[in-house]
Each structure stands twice: as structure tokens, then as C-alpha cells.
Amino acid sequence: MDVPFLSLRDVNARYADELRAAASRVIDSGWYVMGEELRAFEREFAAYCGVAHAVGVGNGLDALSLILRGYKELGALRDGDEVIVPANTFIATLLAITANQLVPVLVEPDAATFNLDPARVEAAISPRTRAIMPVHLYGQLADMASLSTIARQHRLLVIEDAAQAHGAVADRRRAGALGDAAGFSFFPTKNLGALGDGGAIVTDNDELAARVLALRNYGSEVKYQHLYQGCNSRLDEIQAAMLRVKLAHLDDEVAMRQDVARRYRDGIRNAQILLPQVAGEARHAWHLFVVRCGERDRLQQHLHAHGVQSQVHYPVPPHRQPAYSSLHELRLPITEQLHDEVLSLPIGPAMSTAAIDQVINACNAFGRAP
Numbered sequence: 302m303d304v305p306f307l308s309l310r311d312v313n314a315r316y317a318d319e320l321r322a323a324a325s326r327v328i329d330s331g332w333y334v335m336g337e338e339l340r341a342f343e344r345e346f347a348a349y350c351g352v353a354h355a356v357g358v359g360n361g362l363d364a365l366s367l368i369l370r371g372y373k374e375l376g377a378l379r380d381g382d383e384v385i386v387p388a389n390t391f392i393a394t395l396l397a398i399t400a401n402q403l404v405p406v407l408v409e410p411d412a413a414t415f416n417l418d419p420a421r422v423e424a425a426i427s428p429r430t431r432a433i434m435p436v437h438l439y440g441q442l443a444d445m446a447s448l449s450t451i452a453r454q455h456r457l458l459v460i461e462d463a464a465q466a467h468g469a470v471a472d473r474r475r476a477g478a479l480g481d482a483a484g485f486s487f488f489p490t491k492n493l494g495a496l497g498d499g500g501a502i503v504t505d506n507d508e509l510a511a512r513v514l515a516l517r518n519y520g521s522e523v524k525y526q527h528l529y530q531g532c533n534s535r536l537d538e539i540q541a542a543m544l545r546v547k548l549a550h551l552d553d554e555v556a557m558r559q560d561v562a563r564r565y566r567d568g569i570r571n572a573q574i575l576l577p578q579v580a581g582e583a584r585h586a587w588h589l590f591v592v593r594c595g596e597r598d599r600l601q602q603h604l605h606a607h608g609v610q611s612q613v614h615y616p617v618p619p620h621r622q623p624a625y626s627s628l629h630e631l632r633l634p635i636t637e638q639l640h641d642e643v644l645s646l647p648i649g650p651a652m653s654t655a656a657i658d659q660v661i662n663a664c665n666a667f668g669r670a671p
């Protein structure tokens with residue numbers, strides 16, 4: 302048997318009837334952008350996150366970018382202000398910052414959790430620092446209690462990149478409710494995935510919500526009256542309808558991911574494979590199950606030979622990308638080592654026990670005589 306990295310077909314097949322009914326509802330309605338499905342999803346997702354506002358947008362990158370743009374319109378951020386961000390994040394976090402003429406300050410993660418290290422964040426604060434953008438990488442919440450304390454002391458905004466952490470919980474609060482504002486992605490592979498692109502901004506801040514509501518729709522609150530030079534980044538009715546179906550199953554899916562992760566952590570016993578560290582069971586929504594291995598490429602080949610697909614998140618860190626040549630001289634040894642060692646094992650809400658066992662057995666056979 303081959304174990305795919307993630308079968309989106311299997312994930313969505315379980316809700317096929319509900320998804321078809323929702324799609325039919327939209328098709329028959331005759332209204333396809335900015336309608337009842339979006340308003341209902343925004344209400345439901347805000348309630349799920351435990352915040353006052355959710356604003357649907359076109360994708361996760363736009364969600365992050367429009368939060369920063371909204372704060373600029375409010376005067377809370379200005380060109381050239383510094384934003385602290387984990388060095389080992391996905392490129393989108395940086396793109397949102399630099400697209401807004403802000404300066405990303407890359408901070409090394411805690412190698413044990415892959416998340417921002419609060420002590421290093423504090424050391425990176427300068428007179429130009431205005432915000433911290435923690436990324437709940439791989440689905441595990443960053444140390445938001447420590448980061449919030451630092452942010453309060455230095456009067457910084459905290460903007461969560463929650464694109465991988467739908468459903469993670471700390472102190473009874475979900476991802477999205479742990480900072481001043483948060484950006485989510487509903488890319489099909491994410492924990493809450495649409496059947497196309499989608500994203501959302503969530504916040505308790507009424508003024509920010511009003512700004513991003515306008516910014517996503519040509520900077521307009523009233524048709525043909527343009528307060529800002531906005532963009533077109535809307536979550537369409539079909540995707541909102543798909544997301545309403547899937548939101549109702551999100552907690553079950555997170556529990557299934559947590560179950561797969563528990564089995565891996567109990568079952569994988571190999572001195573060459575370092576298992577992910579968990580700061581608390583509910584804090585991790587297991588978007589990805591990422592192990593470390595000094596011989597990562599050989600492990601990946603070995604798993605492939607045993608029918609197990611794996612992926613690398615991510616092979617090249619942002620500061621080594623051609624797109625960011627201005628950051629090339631940065632020395633970030635922890636980040637660089639992690640990018641050489643990380644490997645993501647298959648995980649998802651539709652994995653069979655046999656598939657989980659096959660992954661465990663393949664990992665445990667790595668490095669042993671055949």
C-alpha cells in the first residue's frame with residue numbers, strides 16, 4: 302500500500318453530500334460574490350475563534366497583508382517600521398510585511414518547538430519595532446503568553462499568522478484570539494481547507510475590522526465611494542459555503558490529527574529521528590507532523606522505498622531565497638540547520654490505522670540492516 306502525504310480527495314469525500322448540497326444552494330441562489338454565505342461564514346468563524354469580527358478575503362497572504370495595511374490606514378504602522386517575524390516561516394509571512402513597505406526582522410526559533418523564541422524576540426526589539434508576527438508553525442501555538450507580555454511592555458502589536466493553526470487552543474482561547482489580529486488561510490491543504498483559495502482576518506478591533514472590510518473591496522464601504530486605494534480580495538460565495546460545511550467538522554478533524562500525532566509519538570522509536578516537542582496537547586492542531594533527522598534526504602528516500610510519501614517544509618529559508626537578496630548576509634544557524642533536517646510525515650483527518658502503522662514501521666526500520 303502507498304501512503305500519500307495527504308489525500309484531499311479522501312478528506313473531502315466524507316462530506317461530499319453536504320458539499321454538493323451547499324454548492325447547489327449557491328448555484329441556485331444566483332448570487333456569487335459578497336452575499337449571504339459569506340456573511341454567515343464570517344459570523345460562524347468569528348464565533349468559532351471567539352472574536353468579534355471575521356472578514357473573508359481571497360487567501361492567507363492577503364489576510365496578513367491587509368491586516369498590516371489596515372493598521373497603516375489607522376496610523377498604527379508607518380513605512381519603514383520593523384516587524385519581528387520567525388526566520389523559519391513560510392515566505393508569505395515576509396511577503397505581507399515587505400509588500401507594505403515595512404521591514405521584517407528575522408528572529409531564530411526555539412529548535413525544540415520550531416516557534417519564536419521570546420528571549421530572542423526581546424533582544425531584537427529596536428526603537429523602530431512596532432509589531433510581532435508570531436507564526437503558529439506546523440499548527441503548534443507559539444508562546445503567546447510570553448510574547449504578549451513583551452508586546453505590552455514595548456507597546457507592540459501582535460499579529461498572529463494562524464494559517465496553519467485553525468483549532469489550536471491555549472488557556473481556552475483558540476488561535477486567532479491570542480493577539481490583536483490574526484490571518485488565516487483556507488488553502489485546500491490547511492486544517493480548514495476550502496475547495497479553492499480563501500482566507501480570513503479575525504480581530505476584536507472594530508476599527509481595524511472596518512478598514513479591512515473596505516480594503517478587500519476596492520477600499521469602498523458604499524458602492525462607488527472609495528475611501529482607500531484598496532484591492533480586490535474577496536471570499537466568494539461557493540468557497541464560503543464549502544467552508545461552512547467544513548467548519549462544522551473542524552474540531553473532529555483536529556482531534557483526528559491529534560490522534561495520528563499521538564500514535565506517531567508513541568510508536569516511532571528511532572534514535573536517528575527526533576520527534577516534535579509539544580508544549581501542551583491542545584496547543585497543537587497538527588497541520589504538519591515534522592520530525593528532524595541528520596540524514597533527512599536519506600530518510601525521505603527510505604520512506605519512499607517503503608511506500609510512504611513525505612515532504613519538506615521548507616527546503617530553503619526566506620533569507621536564502623532569490624526574492625530576498627537583501628537578507629542573504631544574515632547568519633541564522635538554527636534556522637539553516639532546521640531547514641536541512643526537517644521532514645514532514647503524512648498526517649491528516651482521513652488516515653487509516655494501517656497507513657499510520659506503515660509510517661511508524663518504515664520510520665523504525667530506518668538505519669537498520671534489512
Ligand SMILES: *Cc1c(COP(=O)(O)O)cnc(C)c1O
Nearest residue numbers: 360361362391393464465486488
Ligand atoms: C499557507 C500559509 C500562508 C499563506 O496562505 P495562502 O492562502 O496560501 O496565501 C501564510 N502563512 C503560513 C504560515 C502558511 O502556511
